[in-house]
Amino acid sequence: MAINNVWVFAQVSNGAPTTGTLELLTKARSLTGNVTAILGGDAASVAGVLGEYGATKVYATGDLAGKLPGVAVAAAMKAVIDGGETPDLVLFPQNYEGRDVMSRLSVKLNKTVLTNSVDVVVDGDTVAATTPIFGGNTLVTTAFTGSAPYLVAFRPKSFAAESAGGAAAQVVATTVPDTGAAGAAKVTAVHVEESTGPKLDEADIVVAGGRGLGESDKFAMVEELAKLLKGAPGASRAIVDAGWVPYSYQVGQTGKVVKPSVYIAAGISGATQHMVGMKGSKNIIAINKDKEAPIFGIADLGIVGDVHKVLPKVIEALKGR
Amino acid sequence: MNVIVCVKQIPDPATPGALDSATNTLKRDGKLILDDSDAYGVEMALQLVDAAGGGEVSLVSMAPNGETAGMRTALAMGAVKGVLVSDPALQGSDALTTAKVLAAAVQKLGGADLIIAATESSDGYTGTVPEQMAEVLGLPSVTFAKKVKIEGGVLKADRQTEAGYDEVECPLPALISVTAGVVEPRYPSFKGIMAAKSKPVDTVTAGDLGVSPAGWAGAGQKVTQVAQAEARQAGEVIEDDGETFNKVVAFLENLKVI
Numbered sequence: 001m002a003i004n005n006v007w008v009f010a011q012v013s014n015g016a017p018t019t020g021t022l023e024l025l026t027k028a029r030s031l032t033g034n035v036t037a038i039l040g041g042d043a044a045s046v047a048g049v050l051g052e053y054g055a056t057k058v059y060a061t062g063d064l065a066g067k068l069p070g071v072a073v074a075a076a077m078k079a080v081i082d083g084g085e086t087p088d089l090v091l092f093p094q095n096y097e098g099r100d101v102m103s104r105l106s107v108k109l110n111k112t113v114l115t116n117s118v119d120v121v122v123d124g125d126t127v128a129a130t131t132p133i134f135g136g137n138t139l140v141t142t143a144f145t146g147s148a149p150y151l152v153a154f155r156p157k158s159f160a161a162e163s164a165g166g167a168a169a170q171v172v173a174t175t176v177p178d179t180g181a182a183g184a185a186k187v188t189a190v191h192v193e194e195s196t197g198p199k200l201d202e203a204d205i206v207v208a209g210g211r212g213l214g215e216s217d218k219f220a221m222v223e224e225l226a227k228l229l230k231g232a233p234g235a236s237r238a239i240v241d242a243g244w245v246p247y248s249y250q251v252g253q254t255g256k257v258v259k260p261s262v263y264i265a266a267g268i269s270g271a272t273q274h275m276v277g278m279k280g281s282k283n284i285i286a287i288n289k290d291k292e293a294p295i296f297g298i299a300d301l302g303i304v305g306d307v308h309k310v311l312p313k314v315i316e317a318l319k320g321r
Numbered sequence: 322m323n324v325i326v327c328v329k330q331i332p333d334p335a336t337p338g339a340l341d342s343a344t345n346t347l348k349r350d351g352k353l354i355l356d357d358s359d360a361y362g363v364e365m366a367l368q369l370v371d372a373a374g375g376g377e378v379s380l381v382s383m384a385p386n387g388e389t390a391g392m393r394t395a396l397a398m399g400a401v402k403g404v405l406v407s408d409p410a411l412q413g414s415d416a417l418t419t420a421k422v423l424a425a426a427v428q429k430l431g432g433a434d435l436i437i438a439a440t441e442s443s444d445g446y447t448g449t450v451p452e453q454m455a456e457v458l459g460l461p462s463v464t465f466a467k468k469v470k471i472e473g474g475v476l477k478a479d480r481q482t483e484a485g486y487d488e489v490e491c492p493l494p495a496l497i498s499v500t501a502g503v504v505e506p507r508y509p510s511f512k513g514i515m516a517a518k519s520k521p522v523d524t525v526t527a528g529d530l531g532v533s534p535a536g537w538a539g540a541g542q543k544v545t546q547v548a549q550a551e552a553r554q555a556g557e558v559i560e561d562d563g564e565t566f567n568k569v570v571a572f573l574e575n576l577k578v579i
Contacts, residue, residue: 013483013484018483068462068463068489070452070462070464071461071462074456094448095483096464096465096480096481096482096483099448099449099452099464100452100462100464102449103420103449103450103451103452103453103456104452104453104455104456106416106417106449106453107417107420107453107456107457108456110417111417111541112415112416112417112540112541112542113415113416113417113447113449114542115416115446115447115448115449116446116447116448126545128545128546132550133338134337134338136550137549137550137552138340138547138548138549138550139546139547139548139549139550140340140345140544140546140547141544141545141546141547141548142542142543142544142545143542143543143544143545144541144542145540145541145542145543146541146542180459181459181460181461181492182455182456182459182460182461182462183461184461184491184492184495185461185462185463185489185490185491185495186489186490186491187480187487187488187489188488188489188490189487189488190482190484190485190487190488191479191485191486191487191488192484192485193484193485193486204578205578229573229578229579237501240501240502241357241501241502242502243502243505246467246481246502247465247467247481247500247501247502248481250501253446254358254440254441254443254446254448254501261576261578262573262576262578264569271334272337272338273334273443279553283572283576285569285572287569291558291560296555296558297553297555298553298555299555299556299558300556300557300572301556301557301568301569301572302555302556302557302558302559303558303559303561303565303568303569304558304559304560304561305560305561305565306561309561309563310561310565310566310569313566314566314569314570317566317567317570318570318579321579
């Protein structure tokens, strides 16, 4: 089928569209000239940038007044579709809000979802999404078999965000219908966790720690090295599960996907679930005691050694520069 | 307070995953264990019921071949009963069908004040089932909860966000998904393991729950191609002799990042 109408679930952070939103708009406009952004919030200040990256129109709900976006934006999308719009494809970012909106919408429309995708391909009558599995060693292509709209969620950095120099998107106000009991959850306070360095999924250098650090206090070494390199600290699932660091540090299949210039894996063996989140890094340095650790199979520089001995020396050498 | 926990029984993640050559879906025919991600939900449910001073924790699960090994682990931790949906017709179900099936299983148990699931499973990790279940059941939800308490019949949770976290309040009944590391799952005691053997697990089919179409017919998606990704080549691997830190520094220097 021809793809004539693509929607992108758009997100705004600190007054600007997120990088993920711009990535999806860039992909969307390669499929059709008719790209619509759907935003849970106010679009007045972002319509320019959304248009520049390919959106011709933006449906904006206005302030959600504490409602969680999952319920509210999905209901708004359904109302627009009930009003006669017919999106062929709806693109979501694979993140907290993207997943919620997509899930709620999939039930409302009774449509299947494809998640963790890195690309979507339209070939004749077939629309298919590509997903890496088994730590990224295998790429699976899955085609939709039912009728549109097709719902797909993409990992960060699946596409490069490129401006098309388009005119500002036309803002269309849309209202969130009454969501009843399902919409009863309310945000009562917002906490921004101050982080001095770059964000994990945007950092040019990531230093990540794993179980090989031995105990939670030793994660300080990882943080210190990350700071020295002006990078971000990350973690394997094992130490997130163990409660050493918050979930937001997790790199991997169930955490953040990172593609920095340099990824330093300290005491990380390289479980499949971790590798899928970092193997796109340009350069990988691994330090691990076990020379059989799978991480060495993808590292550009592998040090078979004790992180407690190697990391402090690296830190000292960098401090002395 | 009654809590239902969604638990998935998955192939042991320690063994390499494989695709069924006929269907290109994950092989799930060997021994199945409780997904680690679900142990957090079970533990949280037990703690919330304790804090409420009464009630019980029940389980819902969907698995092939009447598999209950993973559910027994959760029962050994302290859950009292479960509903297992096991039906060859469910093979190949997509996340939406799974959500409908689990929602029907929840209703078979008569609902609950709170339903808990992990944010995603460790094997398939589609990551949409909890929120889809909430929508099917018409319930409010708080996903990615990393701290949860019930006060005066209201759920209060800290919800993970890109920037930090939100405090969210939600009336019951509700559904939450919890992140890993949110509580410390208990190890089942010997007594718990013995008791779990005789706890009731009601095994039903999709038809019993009135859910259709299930499985391949209802999936709305089909794997069309499986390809090997371009392999990344291993580079230099050296044993640490006390001086390898120089190699790391030189490597970084070479890339002009320091």
